[in-house]
Amino acid sequence: MGEWREVPLGTVATHYRGYSYSSSELDDRGEDSFISLKVFDKGGGFREGGVKRIRGFVPEQFRVPGGSLLLANTDLTRDADVVGAPALVPPRFHNAIISMDATRVVPDLGQVDERYLALILGTGEARSFMRGSSAGSTVLHLDTKRLDVLPIRVPPLEEQRRIAEILDTIDETIQATERVIAKLERVRSGLAHSLIGAIEAPRARLRDVASLTSGSTPSRSRNDYWNGSIPWVKTGEVRGNVIDSTEELITDRALAECPLEVYPAGTVLVAMYGQGSTRGRVAMLGVPATTNQACAAIKSAPAVLDESYLFEFLKYGYDALRSLSHGSHQENLSTRLVGAFELPVPSLPEQTQVVAVLDSASARLDAEKADLEKLRQTRAGLADDLLSGRVRTVAA
Known part of the structure; x- marks a missing residue:
């Protein structure tokens, strides 16, 4: 078997950025497929649902054949999960136009296989290099000139x-x-x-067949409140799921000194506020846990309401739950609003x-x-x- 080499990317491939467009050129009735930042999966890969349409004249140099290797050179995510993500253009989008948020990498096929190059550019080392070659306060931009010196194994x-x-x-x-x-x-x-x-079946307000409370967030400045052994749930973890573990743990001291309660397994949680579609989502605790103040913790009266039935019904009622805050003076839900929600019993x-x-x-x-x-x-x-x-x- 031949030897592996480590070489700068610029010695085995060239690259160029896509078309600088204006939003007025995007049109669902446009003649051409348009590949924007939305096609890039965080871990690498092509999301066909992110392809748009564009109308009007675009120079031929920005059209790419199916199978082309692209990199995301812009990132709007908080954790820089997208910048540098590789994607191969599916054959059905042959001759699509790439936006300025994408860079096409053109390998020297006598030295490197395009599919292999996509894989190597998706490794942790390559992604770390590209994150380190990006800058911006709210929007990250990859310095594509740095791609030439990115080391790759060949x-x-x-x-x-x-x-x-x-x-x-x-x-x-x-x-x-x-x-x-x-x-x-x-x-x-x-x-x-x-x-x-x-x-x-007869309907009842939730507060008449269950108790509703919420938790709190211990002070982040108190190191003795965090990294303990007690699960603590945030609304981002409420996703229509059973929660068996949490991203963060609090200490016994936090539990003793903060307005918190350990809720038993089987407690149903409702996200009262949060980004995007979070508000109104539900989860059920699979382990005893505390929550932050944005979660409504619902403990059903066991003689009247089965906790799993409540969980399923609230998932079914997601849109109705979210709508409870409409027409009020706030966009968020509250334990009062959730408690007024009616369900068949x-x-x-x-x-x-x-x-x-x-x-x-x-x-x-x-x-x-x-x-x-x-x-x-x-x-x-x-x-x-x-x-x-x-x-x-x-x-x-």
Whole structure:
């Protein structure tokens, strides 16, 4: 097997930025596909839903063939997750126009395979280099001149192709699993709407069949309040899920000195405010935990209301929950508004029957998600081994 080399990107590829456009040129009825920042996944990859349309004359130099390698050179995210992300243009977008937020990287195909180059530019080292080569206070911009000195590992060309083929095969399996999950989620959502929407039972305000409270945020200036052992939930973690762990933990001292309560597993949470679509989302605690002040913690009266039924109903009622704040003097929800939310309360056996049907639909979905996570872990480990040269491929 041939030796690996480490070379500056500029010795094996050229690059250029896309078309500087104005928003007035974007038009859903435009003649050409337009590739903007929205096509780039945070971890790398092409989001077809981010493709727009553009009208009018655009110089031919900004059109790219299918299979072209692009990099995101702008980033609006708080954590710089997008800048430098690579993406290969799908064949169906052949001859699309790329925006100024994208850079096309054109490899010397006698030295480097385009698919391999996309993989190597997606490694942690390359992404870190590109983040370090970006600047801006609110919008990050990649200094594309620095790309020429980005160090990349280059094995023999045939080995590059084998590496790309191996990882492409795993990616295809991952994508197929993602499609299955998306279909199962649609089926479960439709089933929930059919079951819950058809319930005919006396209605009650939430505060009449449950207790509602909220938590707080311990002072960030007190180091003795943080990095303890008690889970603490933020609204960003409330995503229609069961919460088994949290991003942050607080200490016993924080619990003793701050207006906080440890809620038992089974408590249902509603995000009362937060960015974007967060307001109105629900979750259920899988472990005892505290919350911040933006979460309404709802403990159902067990003789009247099954906690899992409540969880499912509030997920179903997401839009209605969000609308409670409309017409008030605030955009946020509150425990008072959430407590006024009405829901049908059938008998406990009927509630548990609804939950059992939905749990059955969730079982395969959960199994597919577990398989997807294993595939992603396998892919990450294999990519690390192959792209570092620790594991070498052998020609068939």
